[in-house]
Amino acid sequence: MDRRGGFHEGEEAALVDRAAAGDRAAFERLYRRHVGRVYALCLRMSGKKDMAEELTQEVFVKTWEKLHSFRGESAFSSWLHRLTVNVVLGEWRTRYRHQAAVAAMDDASLFAKEASKNAAGVEMDLERAVATLPLGARTVFVLHDIEGYGHEEIGSLSGIAPGTSKAQLHSARKKLREMLKK
């Protein structure tokens, strides 16, 4: 029997069909099933709880609106994951539209501030260290090292060159190493 997180695959497909037809109870079950995964991604990409909550809500509203376009060619969880990444990156583009791309979104002063806290003896775990990375480095680190995306895919999602994605990843790892003193 193929079960994932308490759902038969067939059961999930039926819920998706029902939700796409306007059944909110079915959609709520999908929400309960997937909210942890969506929230974790939003939290790590944004680095802030309140923003992660807003983004998670936005993801599920978009999911409701776009469910009819889900063709079932991939697993619903994969489709939702990609939608989440798109919603978060779309939010960055809106918030930082005066900057060209994720590559340009660095807040060096924030990083320096957090790094100095660490130097002063504040213990930092990996989650907290990731949250203090500059936006571009954090985005690429979360997508590549935590979520397993390749540089080509990150490039196509975020609009940066694969080479830029690699450079951001290297920068992120180096900064994390410094912060964590591993």
Added chain:
Amino acid sequence: MNCKDFQEVLNDFIDGLLSPEEKQKVETHLEACPVCREELERFRSLIAEARALPKSVSPARDLWPDILDRLEGGEEEISAEEKADSRAWWSRYGFLAAAAVLIAIITVFLATSFFMEREDPSLQFAEDGSIQVLPAATAPEDIVLAEAEYLTASEKLLQVLNERGDSLSPKTLAVVRQNIGLIDSAIGEIKGALEKDPANPQLNQLLLATYQRQLKLLKRATALPPRKPGRGTGFILRDSSNRL
């Protein structure tokens, strides 16, 4: 390879992006350099820790009530039942409606293109041949306002066109009326599709763009110079200096 060279290729080595020759050079260096071996292990440990982070984190509060509010707020005009019917209709006949609308729009675009400026600001052909509708306000109130504006303006312009019908050549008038009919037909096709899928943003944008095109055609037609005495045919088709 020295330690500095190793630092430059460290990440590519970890991610398996080096060529076999480069990889061999790194491995040879690592065998002889305990400092770089330790550095490599630190990075690998960091990446392993990142990959082992929990993939699911529960939010501190239940977000469903807020999401439900937004879903209900966004569907004041379309009930869930209507939405379901719309989806069912669209999945069954949507491709036919889309094809009809597309054919109507392409026909209008091609048939009326000689009347227009080279580029329509709201409707363009993409490189792949598809029609691109540029972003426009498509909130329901915008559509209603645009429709009201279109109906008022088109009525006035048609009246003007009828009043000065004798001053235009019969051929010019026939071309204008034929194009008005084509655009009216396209508007009918789009509105028919919108009845089945009222919230479709592309259809709403197409409707606005088609209204704009119709108005532009009418304005240009009513502004045509009168035919010259003794000329029985439409000069706009032959005189490029007066081409619209």
